[in-house]
Amino acid sequence: GAVVSQHPSWVICKSGTSVKIECRSLDFQATTMFWYRQFPKQSLMLMATSNEGSKATYEQGVEKDKFLINHASLTLSTLTVTSAHPEDSSFYICSARELWAGGLYNEQFFGPGTRLTVL
Amino acid sequence: QKEVEQNSGPLSVPEGAIASLNCTYSDRGSQSFFWYRQYSGKSPELIMSIYSNGDKEDGRFTAQLNKASQYVSLLIRDSQPSDSATYLCAVNKGHQRRNTPLVFGKGTRLSVIA
Numbered sequence: 001g002a003v004v005s006q007h008p009s010w011v012i013c014k015s016g017t018s019v020k021i022e023c024r025s026l027d028f029q030a031t032t033m034f035w036y037r038q039f040p041k042q043s044l045m046l047m048a049t050s051n052e053g054s055k056a057t058y059e060q061g062v063e064k065d066k067f068l069i070n071h072a073s074l075t076l077s078t079l080t081v082t083s084a085h086p087e088d089s090s091f092y093i094c095s096a097r098e099l100w101a102g103g104l105y106n107e108q109f110f111g112p113g114t115r116l117t118v119l
Numbered sequence: 120q121k122e123v124e125q126n127s128g129p130l131s132v133p134e135g136a137i138a139s140l141n142c143t144y145s146d147r148g149s150q151s152f153f154w155y156r157q158y159s160g161k162s163p164e165l166i167m168s169i170y171s172n173g174d175k176e177d178g179r180f181t182a183q184l185n186k187a188s189q190y191v192s193l194l195i196r197d198s199q200p201s202d203s204a205t206y207l208c209a210v211n212k213g214h215q216r217r218n219t220p221l222v223f224g225k226g227t228r229l230s231v232i233a
Contacts, residue, residue, distance in 0.1 A: 049218055
């Protein structure tokens with residue numbers, strides 16, 4: 001299967017600082033990447049859809065000015081949590097979909113996730 | 120009605136038994152279906168995909184799809200304690216564009232008792 005990496009795997013930061021998380025598709029091109037957040041013992045929550053070369057699409061209730069997404073190339077998307085607060089502490093997971101001509105049968109491949117702790 | 124529904128569990132089965140995980144979906148035009156496994160503290164991992172009615176087998180895993188009933192299931196034969204995880208059902212809706220995410224169920228927690 002396709003490989004998606006994330007960096008860092010975990011980060012601890014002070015309240016008020018910004019944290020950048022990178023998501024890379026290692027062996028395929030991804031026009032679209034998705035960012036999820038998951039709190040302990042809860043289900044995946046889609047935050048936003050990141051499209052290469054265009055603005056991200058955010059889910060309802062997700063602050064786009066707080067969670068900045070940049071999809072600079074077909075293999076890299078970044079999520080920046082600005083002015084982080086303790087309530088932003090969570091498991092952030094990116095997912096990528098391979099660039100296919102057909103488009104119907106696209107699996108999503110997940111990165112290993114980034115655990116963010118805001119003190 | 121939720122788009123993808125799963126019983127949250129926990130589903131407990133003894134080691135060596137068959138675990139049966141079920142999922143229903145609401146969009147009759149859905150085209151492709153996936154099962155992901157998520158261990159506690161880890162990200163989801165794709166384990167099965169199925170596109171046509173019937174069964175698809177891969178090792179100890181069998182995915183079953185019935186589009187008429189809008190039902191997809193995952194069977195795990197000879198269950199092992201290492202299979203204990205949350206299993207997520209995901210659906211790619213009909214006429215879905217590339218930049219539309221899969222629709223995930225909330226997952227079923229499976230516990231295999233040694």
